Amino acid sequence: MGVSFIYPFNRQTKELEYYQLTTYDNLPKRGVKRIDLQYKNNRNQQSTERIFLVNQDKAVFALTGVCTHLGCLVNFNYHKNQFICPCHGGTYDISGKVISGPPNKPLKRLPIELRDGNVYVGLIV
Numbered sequence: 538m539g540v541s542f543i544y545p546f547n548r549q550t551k552e553l554e555y556y557q558l559t560t561y562d563n564l565p566k567r568g569v570k571r572i573d574l575q576y577k578n579n580r581n582q583q584s585t586e587r588i589f590l591v592n593q594d595k596a597v598f599a600l601t602g603v604c605t606h607l608g609c610l611v612n613f614n615y616h617k618n619q620f621i622c623p624c625h626g627g628t629y630d631i632s633g634k635v636i637s638g639p640p641n642k643p644l645k646r647l648p649i650e651l652r653d654g655n656v657y658v659g660l661i662v
């Protein structure tokens with residue numbers, strides 16, 4: 538597919554754990570793909586994380602689905618090409634930047650990496 542990955546920060550953070558998110562073949566060819574990742578955290582508890590993989594101009598990055606206002610889970614509206622928060626109507630563009638509403642910070646980017654044909658996402662657990 539010929540995409541590059543965008544990393545939000547250096548990978549040296551100790552609390553980061555990488556979890557398999559999908560395969561390279563299942564990356565979005567363009568636009569947005571939502572994945573509700575189920576995983577066991579480092580206390581062996583089952584957790585779920587809403588993650589959006591975004592392919593924008595052949596660069597792939599991952600956004601958390603947690604609204605930066607008060608933490609509701611956002612959805613992606615394919616008609617409007619925006620992330621929309623159901624709680625107070627905050628909207629974000631496809632790169633996660635705030636368009637309108639109460640949020641004053643963009644959706645957080647998550648580190649992703651490719652290993653053996655699989656895509657892993659780094660979560661702070």
Ligand code: FES
Pocket residue numbers: 604605606607608609622623624625626627638639640
């Ligand atoms: S929690 Fe998302 S707009 Fe308030």
